[in-house]
Amino acid sequence: MDIGEYSDQHTTISFEDITSAAYKIRSGINLTECSKSHLSDMTGMDIYLKKDFLQNTGSFKERGARYALLMLSKEKREKGIIAASLGNHAQAISYHGLQLNIPVTVVMPRIAPIMKIQKCRELKANVIIEGNDMAEARKLAIELAEQEGLTYINGYDHPHIIAGQGTIALEILEQVDQIDAIVVPTGGGGLLAGVIVAIKALSSKIKIIGVESDRCASFSKALECGQPIETKIEGTLADGLAVPMVGYNAWALAKDNVDKMVTVQEEWIAVAILRLVEMEKCIVEGAGACGLAAILAGQLDEFKGKRVVLILSGGNIDTTILGRCLERGLAADGRLVKFKATVSDRPGGISELCKLIGNIGVSIKDVIHERAWVTSDVFSVEVKVVCETRDYAHSLELRELIFANYKKVKFEDLRCIKHRKPDITSLLDEN
Structure with a gap:
């Protein structure tokens, strides 16, 4: 089991960890653009889009995956790693494992999108399809790690994963001046925690907003209960955020410094996907569209007239689901x-x-x-x-x-x- 996973202790991530990660991964990660959006006039905000769906495997997950792999000892590299994922972490760890010549096994639940399963196989990973949900897949991955001596890398709560994800915030600060808020899609909490550590070390004025689907609001539930807690997950367009319990490390790092948590309804996510296709020509999965969904739903109206950065975290959406989302976005619109x-x-x-x-x-x-x-x-x-x-x-x-x-x-x-x-x-x- 990796450090701090749902334990009584957590591993502190510092700003220096994030700057170290940024230096070490820069040769293998794309510097994605963060440009002003055509949606600014429509929303009454100065909106900038951090397009991290333009990474090689289509999501921000590559940042943490590469850093976690680079930090392995020579012995652990040779033995190999194992991860459990619905798709984006699995693809990221498979891609960078192949690049760094590290054997990778990924356990994916049966509900994982076919496109993401196939991509991991193309990247030479050992793909195991097992479990009805992420909880069952993760349990098997941990068992296999112990049995075969593999290193288990949690996709959102491993310390090096969190530090790697935080590098996106350093890029945003270099690309956009005078930011008032950054809106972060939140599932297991790793991206949110990384962004908070990086941003709050440099500017206490920038507000960090976490956003979830109301069908998988595990971080909001944790805030309500005062600790990470098992949360019922329903089918959602934001399947990349469908984590039943936030990571303990991520929770400890983010809980006191997140300025606002927002939960958005499914219809608004569909409309956000539609807006991004029509106005930005960006094909973004439900998780990546959640920030815009919160703005369109009027849940961030306090930032009218201000400069807001939305992290478009992923673009790995099945074509059949995309078509369905666009039609339902049109209906909701x-x-x-x-x-x-x-x-x-x-x-x-x-x-x-x-x-x-x-x-x-x-x-x-x-x-x-x-x-x-x-x-x-x-x-x-x-x-x-x-x-x-x-x-x-x-x-x-x-x-x-x-x-x-x-x-x-x-x-x-x-x-x-x-x-x-x-x-x-x-x-x-x-x-």
Whole structure:
């Protein structure tokens, strides 16, 4: 078991540890850009995006992974390491293990994305698919480490991992002047702890904001209980943050110095992913989009008019999940509309409906007919239509038009997320 994992003792990480890590990993880590965002005008903040999804394996995890590997003794390097991960840590440790000629075994739960599993195999790692969740995968990894003499490297709580993750803060300070706040996606807490140690050593004025999905709010739960505590994890778009218990080292380093913790709802994460694709041309996974989600949801309005850095921590999102996120983002944004209408089944009936919709510039994405269960008359057909509109106001215009021209109409809820407190259901489980 690695140092401090859920023990009564924790390992202190200093600013010097982070500067040492920055020096040692610089030859193997990309210096990712931190540029001003087109989202600044929309949000009323001066937003900068730290694009760490541009690392070789698509996430910030490479920083800690490389430093942890470099700090191994010659004997431990030759024997090899083992890790448990849903994906990003596994990819990072596999990539840098290959670069440094260190044997790597990764234990990944059965729920891990297929893309990430395949990538680890391509990087020559010994991949073991076992366990229904991260807790079970981690337990097996620790057992194998003891049995085979491997070094177990926790993906978010190992001291060298935390120090490596903190190097992102040093880069941000060099790239952006007069920062008011840095928003940090938070799962196990390693990135948050590293950023806090680095930033607070140099500037007490910069606020550090941790952000989680409300479906995996383990750090917020720890703050509430006064210690790391097992937290129920539900399916979330931010799967990279789905850690049931924050690391003890990370918790001890961050708990007294994090300025605010925010939990965001799934719909806002979907909208944030959509905004980043549309306005920044950035493909970011749910975990990386959480900071923007908090801003779009109005949970960081105290920073209006101020300079805020968002860490886009990862971009490893399956293409099927990305498509689903974009559609659900459009729906939450009031731009994807579904309705049913009973129209004439005589020649031209559906054509008239389509022409009516097209005349106001609405795009039809899908049309489904239903004849057998229509009870009004044999000359009618029920049509289910999915449309894409410009914005919420355009959707309202469509709704009024359809109701004005057809008697039997049923619209799905058109209340845009910006105009309501949503009744959240699982975005991942819906068809």
